[in-house]
Amino acid sequence: MKSIFSIDGFTFKEAFLLFCLEKEIIESDLEYSKDENVHEGKEQWFIFWKKNINELLVQLVPTEKLSIEKLDKKILCSEIEEEIINLNTNWKYIVLQRCAEFMPYDWFCLNCIENKDAALFNKANPNLKLDQYSKDLTLNKIASFLNIEY
Numbered sequence: 001m002k003s004i005f006s007i008d009g010f011t012f013k014e015a016f017l018l019f020c021l022e023k024e025i026i027e028s029d030l031e032y033s034k035d036e037n038v039h040e041g042k043e044q045w046f047i048f049w050k051k052n053i054n055e056l057l058v059q060l061v062p063t064e065k066l067s068i069e070k071l072d073k074k075i076l077c078s079e080i081e082e083e084i085i086n087l088n089t090n091w092k093y094i095v096l097q098r099c100a101e102f103m104p105y106d107w108f109c110l111n112c113i114e115n116k117d118a119a120l121f122n123k124a125n126p127n128l129k130l131d132q133y134s135k136d137l138t139l140n141k142i143a144s145f146l147n148i149e150y
Contacts, residue, residue, distance in 0.1 A: 009094070010094075011080070011083075012060055012061065013076050013079055013080050013083070014080060014091060014095060015060075016057070016066075016071050016076055017071075017073055017076040017077060017080065017095060018095055018098055018099070019053050019057075019068055019071065020068070020071050020072075020073040020076065021073065021095065021099050021142050022099065022102050022104070023050070023053075023068055024073075024138060024141075024142065025099060025102055025104070025130070025135060025138045025139075025142075026042075026046050026049070026104050027046075028134050028135075028137065028138040029042065029104070029130050029131050029134045029135065029138075030042055030043060030046065031134075032131050032133070032134035033131055033134070038128055041105075041128050042105060042128055045104065045105050045107065045128060046104075048107075049104065050068050050069075053068045054066075054067045054068055073145070077145070077146070092146040092147070092148050093148060095146065096139070096142060096143055096146060096148060096150065099139060099142055100139055103130060104130055105128035105129060105130060
């Protein structure tokens with residue numbers, strides 16, 4: 001199984017855009033599941049996910065103070081398009097495909113299961129799942145943002 005943090009085949013900017021879009025998927029799911037009893041577990045997982053992403057961003061670009069909250073998908077998309085303006089590439093479809101494959105809420109993929117808090121949340125919320133309706137809505141928005149069909 002591919003790590004949810006895998007950026008194989010992506011430029012840094014494409015990976016950063018992917019992380020922004022994955023964050024959007026999670027935020028949409030959190031909003032959709034606000035009234036469900038799994039919301040707290042999902043929020044805690046999201047906190048750990050952002051922490052892992054921020055650590056990865058620091059590893060990838062140690063000279064900049066990047067964080068998932070500071071990344072702007074519009075700027076990233078524009079910069080990617082400028083860099084590959086004359087290339088025939090399917091990068092948008094690849095990014096959308098990775099978003100479609102994104103399955104959050106697996107505690108073991110966060111590399112924090114040794115953490116006492118994460119272990120407790122995993123025990124309390126072992127079967128957190130992304131709401132498919134929410135994911136489909138978000139994927140349609142992402143496709144629209146990327147100006148491609150979903």
